[in-house]
Amino acid sequence: MKIDVRHASHPEAVRAFDTEMLREQFLVETIFEPGEIVLTYSHYDRMVLGGATPLATPLALSAPKSLGQETFLAERELGALNIGGPGRIRLDGTIYDLARLDCLYIGKGITEVLFESADPKNPAKFYLVSAPAHAIHPTVHLTPEKARRMKVGALETANRRSIFQFIHPEVCQSCQLTMGFTMLEPGSVWNTMPSHTHDRRMEAYLYFDVPADQRIFHYMGEPTQTRHLLVGNEQAVISPPWSIHSGAGTSNYSFIWAMAGDNKNFTDMDHVAIGELR
Numbered sequence: 001m002k003i004d005v006r007h008a009s010h011p012e013a014v015r016a017f018d019t020e021m022l023r024e025q026f027l028v029e030t031i032f033e034p035g036e037i038v039l040t041y042s043h044y045d046r047m048v049l050g051g052a053t054p055l056a057t058p059l060a061l062s063a064p065k066s067l068g069q070e071t072f073l074a075e076r077e078l079g080a081l082n083i084g085g086p087g088r089i090r091l092d093g094t095i096y097d098l099a100r101l102d103c104l105y106i107g108k109g110i111t112e113v114l115f116e117s118a119d120p121k122n123p124a125k126f127y128l129v130s131a132p133a134h135a136i137h138p139t140v141h142l143t144p145e146k147a148r149r150m151k152v153g154a155l156e157t158a159n160r161r162s163i164f165q166f167i168h169p170e171v172c173q174s175c176q177l178t179m180g181f182t183m184l185e186p187g188s189v190w191n192t193m194p195s196h197t198h199d200r201r202m203e204a205y206l207y208f209d210v211p212a213d214q215r216i217f218h219y220m221g222e223p224t225q226t227r228h229l230l231v232g233n234e235q236a237v238i239s240p241p242w243s244i245h246s247g248a249g250t251s252n253y254s255f256i257w258a259m260a261g262d263n264k265n266f267t268d269m270d271h272v273a274i275g276e277l278r
Contacts, residue, residue, distance in 0.1 A: 087124025201261020
């Protein structure tokens with residue numbers, strides 16, 4: 001298992017970052033590595049994000065030193081969303097089969113977590129997001145059919161999209177973690193515009209289903225100090241609480257969003273009018 005640690009950056013310091021520094025601090029370029037668990041520990045709300053890509057051998061989720069615990073979920077909860085081939089997750093001996101776009105909420109206290117692929121030639125790709133937890137909530141297997149689905153946007157503004165809310169108070173209980181994914185329709189490229197911030201919680205985006213020769217312009221920064229990152233397929237962005245998080249692609253795409261912080265209110269946002277952006 002590999003882990004990278006990212007410290008928090010003050011917004012005034014970020015104003016002076018060049019492209020290389022922005023990418024170093026906020027872009028996670030490698031999420032899925034065959035036969036590995038690759039994690040990034042962010043000091044924003046102490047979120048851990050990463051990927052597990054098992055081949056013929058199951059992968060065990062152990063506790064890195066940065067967690068300070070004997071087991072990964074001793075004081076944490078975890079969301080795992082599969083964007084690869086069919087796979088399974090074993091939790092203390094109990095098996096959960098996950099098809100593509102299935103999600104598993106895993107509560108605090110589980111001691112053994114094993115990731116497996118049904119076919120090593122078409123491996124599962126489990127995107128993992130974890131946050132500190134203060135209570136135990138039951139494990140829940142979530143499919144797109146069980147998600148809270150919202151269809152929003154319009155073709156006229158190039159942002160027609162479907163939002164699937166998985167780990168959300170109306171679907172699945174958690175301590176602080178929320179998680180789901182958004183799919184843009186063909187001909188639509190914009191997400192989260194008009195943009196917003198939510199100073200009470202951070203967010204992470206994993207972009208996927210991005211064609212190899214296409215890219216996402218991910219917009220970040222203070223509303224009057226915007227910056228951008230060029231993001232490829234299956235790369236993630238760490239979004240600080242003070243930052244906007246909008247994107248426009250050179251084609252349509254999908255992304256997994258996850259949040260952790262002071263509340264789980266999906267609509268708790270500080271909206272920013274397009275005319276106010278700089």
